[in-house]
Amino acid sequence: MKVALITIGDEILIGQIVDTNSAWMAHKLTLAGFEVREKISIGDDASQIRNTIDEAFKRVDVVLTTGGLGPTKDDITKKTLCDYYGTELVFSDEVLDNIKGIVSDPAKINELTRNQAFVPKDCTVIQNKVGTAPVTWFEREGKILVSMPGVPLEMQWVMEAEVIPRLQAHYKQEAYLFKVFLVSGYTESALAIHLTEFENNLPADFGLAYLPSPGIMKLRLFVQGEQRQPEFVRQVELLEKKLGNALLCEEDIPLEKILGNILKQKGLTLATAESCTGGHIAHKVTSISGSSAYFEGCVVSYSNKVKTSVLNVPGSAIENNGAVSEEVVRAMAKGVAQLMSTDCAISVSGIAGPDGGTPDKPVGTVWICTQFKGKQLAQKYQLGRIRDVNILRATNYAMLQLLEMLK
DSSP, X not given: OEEEEEEEOHHXXXXXXXXXXXXXXXXXXXXXXXXXXXXXXXXXOHHHHHHHHHHHHTTOSEEEEESOOSSSTTOOHHHHHHHHHTOOEEEOHHHHHHHHHXXXXXXXOOHHHHGGGEEESSSEEEOOTTSSSOEEEEEETTEEEEEEOSSHHHHXXXXXXXXXXXXXXXXXXXXXXXXXXXXXXXXXXXXXXXXXXXXXXXXXXXXXXXXXETTEEEEEEEEEOGGGHHHHHHHHHHHHHHHGGGEEESSOOOHHHHHHHHHHHHTOOEEEEESTTTTHHHHXXXXXXXXXXXXXXXXXXXXXXXXXXXXXXXXXXXHHHOSSSHHHHHHHHHHHHHHHTOXXXXXXXXXXXXXXXXXXXXXXXXXXXXXXXXXXXXEEEEOXXXXXXXXXXXXXXXXXXXXXXXX
């Protein structure tokens, strides 16, 4: 069954907020077996809303909208849908009772809040249990439109609790089978070449999608239909064998969680010494709940003074080789591991850009050293010229390098 997602709000078009709703909805709908054909963002304009719905229904069976259901004058979706379906707003005591249950202090229910209880006459009203804006379900000539709040928490609740179950009851959909593989050591093109034979031999309706990110590749193997489960399992096994040691994980989770899981399983501790990444590796590691079990701390040794005075990097190593060098990152890793008494260490020094490069060490030159129980691996990486991207890449390469040692 084909679905279109329409997010409504001027704030989306001017970049004041990022549309996360459509991405979340598309993911959940796909898992439920629905085919999301398009995602559209439009402003708070009645004619644009009507025209967009009209055009979408030429291509899909279900239209889901979010936004424009608040109590203020710029929230016009509800009235526009009344015009579109040739109906009128009527007051609903049931919606008002729901609003009273949501608002903890009855004194805060003002005229604008009370107006939320006006709903289109000819629709099915779905009570919003986490907000004051009701959800409306229209069904005409085999086509369904559902209007939901734009507040992500409210939309997500109603989608999971009400909308998807109702759509599944209305349209019998086949399950979407998929598995994500995280792979290291390949560029997108190199991995595609490596998997050419596997892809050519995939059964009908199976697909393999490539999703590149700095330092790693994500593969998604997928097929529609629960009856394909035995063949899906067989293809997963074939792909696992083909990927071999390049396979990091069979779950779409961040590198920092993979690294944290291994450190926790092995009972190991980690510290980082960071120059050009400015603590970004430590930030990623500590973004995982429970990281205090294995992460001790970080020294942001941005200046040479901190490298020598805190991490005991020999001044001669910096004078003879420069701060961005193998000798310096080796000393940084050793110094931070000793300082924090850890089993593992990561150190990074580089030229993130956009300036600061030299002919010998251009922008994007990064040295990374990883240490595990006294043994070290130091590698030089030549990244790009965009500062933010270089920091992200260096962070991922550093975690991948330590993961390789821990294997």
